[in-house]
Amino acid sequence: MAAIGLAPGCPSGLAPPPDAEASRPDPSAFVRRDARGRDTLDLLVKGARCAGCIRKIEGGLLALPGVEDARLNLTTGRLAVAWPAGALAPTRIVSALNDLGYEAVAFDPTTAEKSTDAEGRALLIRLAVAGFASMNIMMLSVPVWSGVGEMGAGTRALMYWISALIGVPAALYAGQPFFRSAWAALSKGRANMDVPISLAVLLTLAMSVFETAAGGRHAYFDGVVMLLFLLLIGRYLDHRLRQEARTAARDLLALQAVTAARLDADGIARAIPVRDIAVGDRIALAPGDRVPVNGIVEDGASELDRAILTGESTPAPISVGETLHAGAVNLTRPLIMRASARVEDSTVAELARLIELGEQTRAARMRLVDKAAALYVPIVHTLAALTFIGWLIAPLLFDIEALGVRGALTNAIAVLIITCPCALGLAVPAVQIVATGRLFKRGVFVKSGDALERLAQIDTIVMDKTGTLTLGRPRLVSAVGAETLRTAASLARASRHPLARALVAAAGPGRAAANVRETPGQGLEALIDGVPARLGARAFVAPNAIGEAHAGAELWFRLGDGAPLQLRFEDALRSDAAAVIAALKARGLTIELLSGDRPEAVEAAARSAGVAAWRGGASPQDKIARLAALKAEGRKPLMIGDGLNDAAALAAAFASASPGSAIDASQAAADLVFQGEALAPLVEAIDVARAAHRRVIENLGFSALYNVLAIPIAVIGWVTPLIAAIAMSSSSLIVTLNALRLQVGARRWTL
Amino acid sequence: MDIVIWLIPAAVFMGALGLCAFIWALRTGQYEDIEGAAHRILIDEDDESPQPPRRG
The missing domain is CATH 3.40.50.1000 (HAD superfamily/HAD-like)
Incomplete structure (x- = not known):
């Protein structure tokens, strides 16, 4: 089956080769015309893992006459193929991939998640801007901190003005995801974690500009952009996690949009997307095809594998006039069915609706970090307000130096910035x-x-x-001689019946017998070297034979007039x-x-x-x-x-x-x-x-502890830009390192 | 101290250059298939492979 003399599937053995008997739906319905007038097809390839896979797949496809371009994205498993319009039958691409040992399914790129993730890209750019700004401002801030007493007020003002020039636009740009989310929450009358973040960023920026203009000693431009940089890292990690899940879910949806062969009035079979099937359409089902919609058998007799609908592993016979449920697999003979429902109303869709229902109830659950936010926001804002009021009132009551409104406001803002949930924002996504x-x-x-x-x-x-x-697959458990097994398997290769496939799997690769006749529900027969051979149910092979009692399924095999042989199968654990x-x-x-x-x-x-x-x-x-x-x-x-x-x-x-x-x-x-x-x-x-749960709890606990320690310092008014920078970066670092312990310290569970 | 008049803009300019390079790389899809790029470097274009030279 390997077209170019290679073992099927991933050459490095990183992924198992697919089930060679998997159904191969016709991808014609998903071919699209690109801007250069070429036909293109997007496929999802399963099992590609390494450089060898890239070479094998792209090389194998480019070797097909007519294919102009084949590009595999190893990260997403998507393969784009292009060829001059009409130069190639699209089924050849799928069968070439199958021959190479990869399972490939065509999909409609419009239903799949766009492979370019615009939102993630925008977050990355904001992250880069914040990183650039925080490094450059830090370069200006460090001389200010270390030059205390030596640096003149004029030089310091210059440093601050340049910092403002970089920091204000950078913060306004990089902070937009937080501002937007905070605004959305506020306009609905709720408060989320982004409200204190946005408030802290905007107030600190305003205060720093004011201090710079007034020739003040402290400006927090470095703190603001560093805060945004750290928060954006957490935000990006969170986004990546969700994006991966969303892409996977959409890929699965796109895969379900397979095609069916509709028989038109002129008797010609056309591949159409399953969603286009109308009630009354006649559909041809080849052996191995999945029933696309509910319907009634018009012609033919075969066996159905209903395992995915009922869990029942024994195939059931089906003939004219009987009802077909979507999702079952046609096993032995071609069938022609008439659709009695659209895909939305078919059994599979019914189950899909049940799934959706379950997921909705699940989404209503509150996430741990949301609970933390609900607790956190009011406390921090009350504290900041109390700090402001306290510094206004305290000098009147006690013997403390009065700071005035400006000083009180500075301290209140210091509380906001130092409690800003950098560590909290990283605590959960980093672990996850x-x-x-x-x-x-x-x-x-x-x-x-x-x-x-x-x-x-x-x-x-x-x-x-x-x-x-x-x-989920029967496995041969009886001891059979190698020669007999090979002969029986050569018959079995003609069938898609699960037991026949199990027999083939036990025998390994080999030849298929010629002119095998299959009787649905009965078995297979053919002439092997002139001797009639039968494989199938006992009634079909040797009605009078007595076999061992056995709970699982069985097949019987007889060559010529030889003794009938019982082949027992079990669904092995x-x-x-x-x-x-x-x-x-x-x-x-x-x-x-x-x-x-x-x-x-x-x-x-x-x-x-x-x-x-x-x-x-x-x-x-x-x-x-x-x-x-x-x-x-x-x-x-x-x-x-x-x-x-x-x-x-x-x-x-x-x-x-x-x-x-x-x-x-x-x-x-x-x-x-x-x-x-x-x-x-x-x-x-x-x-x-x-x-991971323990790490999350530890991280949340650490963030809380950090705040308990930092808030008093901020409330008393001891926080300088240097302290804020150290506190923020060190708490984020600790939380991230704690998350990394999952990678380093954890033992692998093996048998 | 006059030297800072030159040093600071030079530093900021170089930082901005790096930022622009990153944004350019992001926009042109250099990060679309990180795993594939890591593996593609191992593919020897001119060894005896069953594939013809890449076209298109």
């Missing part, structure tokens, strides 16, 4: 970016910092079986399932197994994984009800699942996770997605989330 970065390297993708916060608090885990605790369950229990978590599969199969899996509480035959509604019951008991459940039947439960749970093999809707609904065959990353994710 380090934690998500570390998990990302381990193959766990965390959707948001908020998700990390919730994951740290879970006390119960509700797991799906098929595809989560198990690999993930290799580290039992160890991971034990590790999770050791962390004080209660674990439940909740599956839509047959109770016997669920019980067997639960027993071998060491889970005491299990339940089979659960519908998606049952799963949601169970989660609601747990929540009503005051528990915080983590739902782990992969199928479409889990997607709504994932969204309804307190926190959720899904494996990278899960369907897109589930990955979109889950808080974190873990890659690979092992469950171990899950344990690490929980460990890191808990460690």
